[in-house]
Amino acid sequence: MTAQIEAEQAESARTTARRRRRWPIVAGVAATALVAGGAVGYADARKTVTLDVDGETTTLTTFAGSVGGVLEAQGVEVGERDVVAPAESSALESGTEIVVRTAKELTLDIDGEQAETWVAAADAHEALTLLDDRGSEVRIVASRSADRAELPLPVDGDDPVAVVADGETEVVENATAAVEQVLDAAEVTLDEDDRVHVTDIATAGVAEAADAAAVALVVQRVVTEEVVTEKPVEHGHETREDADRYADLGTKVAQEGKDGVRTIVERVTTVDGEEESRETVSDEVTTEPVTEVVVKGTKERPKPQPEPATSSSSSSGSSSSSSGSTSGRSYSVSGNRAIGQQLAAARGWTGSQWTCLEALWTKESGWNHLAKNPSSGAYGIPQALPGSKMGTAGSDWATNPATQIEWGLGYIAGRYGTPCGAWSHSQANNWY
Template identity: 55%
Template sequence: MNNLELSPGSNLPSNPSTSSTTKTRRRWPLVAGIAATAIAASGGVAFAKAHKTVTIDVDGTTTTVSTFAGDVEGLLAAEGVRLDTRDTVAPGLDTALRDGSDVVVRYGREVTVSADGKESDVWLNVTDSADALATLASRGSDVRLVASRQGERAEFPLRLHDDGPVAVVADGSTRVVQSDGDGVEEILRRFDIELDEDDRVSVVSVDDLAAAGGEAVKEADVEQVAKKSDAEVALQVERVRTRIVTRTSTIENDSRTVQDASLYVDEGPVVREAGEDGERTRKYEVTTVDGVVVDRELVSNEVTDKPVTRVVAEGTKERPEPEVAPEETSSPESADTSPDTTAEAATSSGTTASSETTTETAAPAPVGSNREIGQQMAAARGWTGSEWTCLEALWTRESNWDHTAMNPSSGAYGIPQALPGSKMGSHGSDWQTNPATQIAWGLDYIAGRYGTPCGAWGHSESVGWY
């Protein structure tokens, strides 16, 4: 192994053996085969002690030196240029030097390359990003050099462009700068571009960047700016954001019908449980690049509010037929057929005797009350006296004459406790609030089913309902 020493990227040190030197930085045409030339093992090469002037190009920095070295290896050793196994030299180390010889040294640098979205690490012997991209162009249609990240710093082993402008694309705009051989970090500092730890920094050819398109590139107008500036290389900063997004959706409740032997068939369905929709919550980890979603991953999916099933009960019990009240008949034994008695009564009273009928007189209902309305409407049907007494007792038991009364178990509603209450809609759309509408329906119901209020009252007394 040779003992040449100079760190990659350093300038050649001054040496007493050299003549006055002129240092210039310029693009040096790559010597044919330099990318494939490895460090050759030194042999016993004799060299003349003749004085000669040669030019050394170390990573694009050229220096003209005077030397008595006989070959390339001796020259580099005399100038303190240290090489590693991944560095390249042209011509080879054992090549004899002549006056006017050119020696080119290219240090090997490891760079991360993204080609069509797939990353890999490669070693290159080039001086700047422009040469690197030209070397790697055959790898894909979208080739870029990816800067490594250390927190808010972007580390990159190559200069951007030794002798050309660089397009800086960040935050929706494109700015062009003459790089002067600067690296990524220096260029970002020029424009006060700060990085978050998730941001991506890459170097790409302007042609590839313009062809790749995307909203951020269009917004930055990369293509137009590049044409005006003749920039070949672009330094792109992509703002990467990752956040948790929550989405909720409704879970519709189910409905279930059950049979209930305690309810009559004609009572209609009764809602036992109203039911309620549930809710499902999903959380996604969403990644955006310059505001465009590039990845969305489901991180949780759970029911945060369980739905409640709606339960409806249907009766299965048949309602018994109403009992028919027996007709009153006069018993022959109870009839008073004695003309003598009738005559005596007529004689003693001075009037003609007739059959006597006792009529029960009901107490008047409170003025303006639901009872008063009911008493008046019943009287209009001829239901006074004992019939009113039966009606008053029946609906006192059912609802206490409250037109908003509702049975919490069956759902029966109103003064007559209609089941369902909507049946009373046949007598008016205001059946929920108007006691007169409810009473009119209730009187018709009693007349059609039991004939009279006392018939309904007798049935209620017998079985507990009417």
């Protein structure tokens, strides 16, 4: 504390001593007659003074000649931060009021900033009066331990105190006790994180209690919890080329994409329901996104083999079911079979697997791409039912043997695994 503040405290202490009511402490004072001087000398030397030590007042008779002499006679020790008014060296007169204030280290909240300060005052009310000229909102912060709140001095030695908690205000008449006892009188229970401070009525914002109390004991409910927020992590896209897929089939999705999850954990502190702070505890991707994979074919379809040239006389005859002409292209059973053998080999189906495939589709359609079962409606070389199923292999499924064969090979692979698997089923059930 600066000399100026100490002087202000001393002056305020003198004023307080005159205006605040006191609780007398009976103190025995031994009156001893002085030698030489008789009754007149005794009367001149004896003085009646008032001693106020931290709000406890004693009226006593003394023969001391100075303020310091009275303090010494009463066993009052004064520390370097304590305040005495008048000064210890002051001459003593009858009727003198001696005020002693013991300095205590307080935690102050001044306009939202906390600081440790020594203040010489009898109670929190007096301390706030001393600090009032700073022109700031001043709060005296109570220390906390478990469910206890403590101040090194009483709340108010004279007047009632307004206890503010949970949106309600209650005036406690006898506030000479410690913070904890005042809270007990108001039936206010503290949680471990709650904050407690003493301030004036205006700063506390409880004008309705201004006529009953000068200061307020405020309890702030503090809640700290972890809040979990999940946010999507957008998945990526990838296009891959497939040399075994025909380019005219377009793209297909080989792997569905899926967004991931980003999990954010924050520690949020609220004071009386209002958010005060938010601290990030963790921020991580807890579910990885799955990339969407699209396959694009680069393989060119084999060109169909043309129908062998025939004489004009034979061409004028009836058309055979084993050959056909569509859109200027001619196809034959032998040409269709050659395409089938080529496409099967591309899948690794040679040797016995090709033999099984050749036998299967010879039985089904005779390798005629225009073959149609009149009873079931099955169509084409693989006898797809309905024939439109082959549209997944190409829009020209009705006329292009290569499209039909590609679809049929995929059907066999998906349902039976190999041509021999399909052929074995066909022999046992007469269908595949």
